[in-house]
Amino acid sequence: xxxxxxxxxxxxxRIRKAAALExxxxxxxxxxxxxxxxxxxxxxxxxxxxxxxxxxxxxxxxNGKAKIDDFIHFAFLLRLDxxxxxxxxxxxxxxxxxxxxxAIQKTLDFINQSFIDxxxxxxxxxxxxDTGLWLPSLVDTFSSEYGWTSEYIMNQPIKLLFLxxxxxxxxxxxxxxxVSNPITQQARANELKxxxxx
Numbered sequence: 224x225x226x227x228x229x230x231x232x233x234x235x236x237r238i239r240k241a242a243a244l245e246x247x248x249x250x251x252x253x254x255x256x257x258x259x260x261x262x263x264x265x266x267x268x269x270x271x272x273x274x275x276x277x278x279x280x281x282x283x284x285x286n287g288k289a290k291i292d293d294f295i296h297f298a299f300l301l302r303l304d305x306x307x308x309x310x311x312x313x314x315x316x317x318x319x320x321x322x323x324x325x326a327i328q329k330t331l332d333f334i335n336q337s338f339i340d341x342x343x344x345x346x347x348x349x350x351x352x353d354t355g356l357w358l359p360s361l362v363d364t365f366s367s368e369y370g371w372t373s374e375y376i377m378n379q380p381i382k383l384l385f386l387x388x389x390x391x392x393x394x395x396x397x398x399x400x401x402v403s404n405p406i407t408q409q410a411r412a413n414e415l416k417x418x419x420x421x
Contacts, residue, residue: 234414241410252382257303258333262323265301267380268337273354339405340385364388
């Protein structure tokens with residue numbers, strides 16, 4: 224016989240914090256705020272950026288271990304200040320990247336959070352690897368649903384598009400379509416694992 228798992232107060236608090244983080248990230252998506260990665264500030268990732276990263280073989284969006292040039296390429300493409308000369312900006316980025324201990328983790332977190340709501344995928348890293356899997360469906364959905372041009376779609380933040388596509392699916396499919404909460408679900412899974420491991 225199965226019994227419902229009961230979490231202690233500390234576990235419940237960690238799950239509540241995960242749910243609050245997920246809600247905050249989703250609400251911030253609609254504001255399209257720049258992201259402070261401690262070593263640089265960047266705008267939100269768009270589908271167009273994903274295509275560029277993939278074509279340029281940026282390892283942050285593909286296979287292999289990312290190197291400093293991948294991080295610099297990422298920050299350079301998503302930079303807010305486009306008036307500064309490319310060479311000067313790149314040098315400043317390298318200096319800041321090397322001096323900031325959290326640069327790698329903050330950047331990876333930002334990328335993963337950008338893909339967390341990618342439809343039909345359990346792995347945010349896998350979602351970002353093959354743009355060809357999700358991009359045609361994304362463009363087709365928004366073109367047919369709202370009449371948006373592909374150029375407009377390609378320049379919208381992917382986080383916003385992924386949230387909106389969930390709502391389109393929910394409207395079209397009804398109650399059969401559930402909006403996932405991957406951060407909260409992962410927090411629950413972590414707590415279950417803690418219980419199982421004693």
